[in-house]
Structure formats: structure tokens, C-alpha cells
Amino acid sequence: MNNGKVLIITHSEDNYAVDTVIQQIRRLGGSCVRFDADRYPVESRLSSSIINGQWQGLLETTEGTYTLDDITAVWYRRSYHIGKGLETLLEKEYLSSTLGELRRTLFGMLEGLKCFQIERYSVYRRLDSKEEQLRIARDCGLEVPATCITNSPAQLKAFLAGTNKPVIAKMQSAFAIYRDGQEHVVFTNEVTATHLDQLNELRYCPMVFQEKLEKALELRVTIVGRRIFPFSIDSRQLVDWRKEGAALADEWQPYVLPVDISKALLAFMDTYGLNYGAIDLILTPEGKYYFLEVNAAGEYFWLDKLCDNAISQHLAAVLLNQAERRE
Template structure:
């Protein structure tokens, strides 16, 4: 049974973990580093006297009609196209390459973990909060706006303070190309005085939720894996544990969610037709479970290392068993 993994060459150790798990369960995994297309990888999509969809490089050739399942992990199409005198030509090349690969992915008839349209819809954080509230999950008061006065009014509702975050993944790059992720941050009173920057970019604001623990719940099919970390043990991580992600690498512990919370999370996944999701939750000191967001292609590899959750095994099992259906 052939499993195609859609990723890029700089992806992390989650890829070899899942490849090994697929092979241990009797399958064969093919890794497609999308940043190598179209410069190093070739695709033939032929529709004439029959159909043919072939992906190849110098080392392997894969007939995509023989692919039983697809794991859509990451996509970085066209990153190795060299800089050109006319930047518009390079942008057009990247756009055409991206469209070609998305068409290829859509054409594969096997099981998809998950289908791109489902992923794109589920990435809408505003819709996530709306659906989570309807299902009965506890959610923070949230405002997304480009209106400074609305922010100031909202701040008055937030008795424990207010934080700000981005709805999209965002990083700032220095002159050496090193990235700095924009994390969740506390909004200070002085920040409310000058908010003219909202004219150029809307921001999302939430009430600051007190934290006893931060939870990461990974769902694959109907299997639910949860781990917890005490983010408040390090000062820099009070508002976003990722700021001390490396320091916390060995601090995560298995955690058992209440059954009713798990059931609501599974309902959320079913609404979006997702088989995979990485969910962020806050456990408050008074025992509330506050849903923050679900990441349809969220990371999990550090939870495999510590506390040793068998997530890669579950992903491989899902790909192989669903391919049989």
C-alpha cells in the first residue's frame, strides 16, 4: 500500500516518524518535497488515450494511480525557482507551479488526511470560535477588528487584562533571513493610546484567561491524545508557551480530558470533516477548559518525544486503514 506525503525539504522530524510507522505497519511511504517542484521534481499529468499521473525525480518514479492515501502536511511549491530579472515572471512561475500541484493532489483518488478544501475552511479561526460556541465548548471573549475605539471598549470588558494575536501564521525576517515568529502578547494600557496601525492591519484581541495548565490535544480519527504543560512556570511563557518551547520540550505530561470535553472536540472535528487536528486549550485555576483553536495541520513531533504519545503510529494507522475503505 503506497502512501504519499506532501511536505517540503525543511520539514521537521514528524516526517521520518510517520514514514517509519507506515513501514512498520506494512505500508510504503513516498515523500514529495514540494519546494523541489518544478526545479528538481517532474510531474506528467496526461489526459488523452487514457489518463496518467506520474511524479518523478532522479531517484524514484511514482504512478499516482497506485497511491492509496495522501497525508497533506506542508506545501512550499516553487521555493527553489531562482531569482529573475523580472520578479513578475518568477511570481507567475510559482503561481502556475502551485496551481499544478494542487490539481495533482485533488486528482489522487485515495484517502486524504485531510482534503485541502476541508483544511482551508477549518483554518478560519473566526468560524472555529462560532462553531465551538454552538457545540458548547467554553471560549474566550474575542474581538477581531481594525477599529481602535472598538478595541478600547473591548478592553473594558476584559477584567483580567487583554491579549493580542494573529489569525494567520506570521513571522518577521531579518537581513540574514532568520525568522522571528509573532507570538501572543499582553496589551498594556499604554498600547491603547496609539492604535493607528490598525488602519493597515486588523488584529485579534482576547480576554486574558488565567492558566493552571496549557493543553495540546491531538485528534486522529476518533483517537484523542492530550498533553499538558505548566506554562506559568517560566515568565516569558505566561501568554504564549511557544516562547519557551525548547525549554518546555521535556516538561509535557500526558493528560486525561473529561469525557464531555472530548466528545465536544470530536463534534467540532466532524463539523469540519477533519480526520486530524491539533487543538489548544487552557485549563483555568477554577477548572474550566477554554478552547482556543484547532490547527488542521498542527505540529505534534515534540509530544512524540516527551511524553511519548504514539501520534505517528496513529497517523500511519489512519492512513493505512482508511485507504482500505
């Protein structure tokens, strides 16, 4: 029995979460087509055409050739390193334009598919607005920290004076600096006197500034369809738990959210029409929950291990329309 055909957009170096979901889809009777963006176009071909009023799509990879007009669901997970290898094949002056055409072709094809998607690329771009995320969270009844997004040193000074509390600084997107061939990821950090001495440099690049919340616990809440998978970690001594990464993977514990917080988070997901979201929350010593952000492509594999792959199982069921989802 074939319960659906799922297209997964990822890259060849993605972690085992993708393979786990593929296994679960097959276990439930579905089939998968994997598109590794970093192998496009050097190792794969993507075509779409309209003939006699009918759209047809075709993906050719080293593993086989797949029709796309019968795809029933899409999981857009990653599109890292699209066009990898072209820098050795094309003259430099053509590279930027070619990469632009590759992205336009891939994302245009995805946006045009009429099937269910987790999530459409246009939704990911909408979620780039941290301002809208915080506003919608407030509208749904969630607390949010005092926040200022600016490249104005004067406005930052006013924000610091207005909050009269410690403040952390972070970028709006995943950010890394490459120096001497090494990647240096920019994490969340507390604003110190040294940073204030460099305040004038802010005008060249806006940053996010938020009041530093005292933490009893930090929560990562993964929502798939209408099912919630909450986990917590005691990160009171850390500004950003991501710095410790794998070292803290086993420190996370299953958590039970209050009913009103669960309802507010589901209302937030409803507003965007999201079927997957990795949400970061802080629980203060006073018992207040603060919403920080949602990442519609947020990582979850280390939490999946702690719940016997329940997140991957439910993601597969949502993709195959065997579990409740937002259409």
C-alpha cells in the first residue's frame, strides 16, 4: 500500500534525523525522494514543464530519476551549499548569477507545488521577521522579553537606560565569521563594558538586544502538527546553551508544560500555519514563561533520541496525512 510520496529537501552532510524520518515514512507505507541541494546542479538535474496544460516535474540524481508531479508532501529541511562545486567549473564572473538562477529554479518549483508542505519556503522567509514573531507571541498570550533591534548607538543607549537590567546581544540569523580557514559561530552574549566601548561600530550592522532573563530552566519545545514535545535543561550558568552543544545533549529532560502555555503555543503555530517549529522558552525563578523565538527548521535530533524517535515518527505521520496537521 502506498500512503504517499514525500519529497525531502536537505543536503548530503545533514545528520541522521533525515534518515530516521525516511525510515519512519517507509514503515508507514510511504515512499521518499531525497533532494540534496549541495549536489545540484553538478550531480543532479531538475526540470519542470507544462505540456497540454499539465505540469510535469522531473528530478534526475545519481540514485535514479523521479517524477515530481505525483508528490503528496514536501519536507523542506535544509538547502545548504546549493551549487557546491561550481566554483571550480565556472568562470568567477558567472558564478553569482548562476547560483541565483539555481535558487530561483528550486524555490520556484517548490512554491508552485500544490501539495502539503512542511513548510513552504515563503513561510521560512516570513519567519525571518523576529519583530513579527514577538508581536504574534504577545497576541497569543505569551510573555516576551524587552527587545530592541537596531543599528543606532543612541537608541541602544536609550534601551539600556530604559530596561535598567543586564542585556544580551545576538544576531537575527545563524552567523559565523571565517578567519584563517576556521568557522567561528557568533553566539548570544551578555553586553559588557568592553562592548559599550565599541558602540559606534553598531551602526554598520544591526543586532538584537534583549533583557537578560534570570533562568530557572530553559526549554526547547518541538511542535509537529498539533503534538507538543517539550524538554528542559538547567542552564542557569549559561548565556547560550548552544555553545556547549553536544556536551549538554544528555542533560535535557522531558517536561510538562502548563495547559495555558501549550494552548498559547498552538495558537502561535496556527497563526503562521506552521506544522513544525522548534521554540525556545525561558522559565524564570518567578514561574513566568518567556517566548524567545521559533525556528521552522530548528534541530531536534538529540531530543528525538531521548524519546525513542517519537518526534521523527510523528513528523512522518504528519507528512503522510496519518496525523492531524494544518493544511
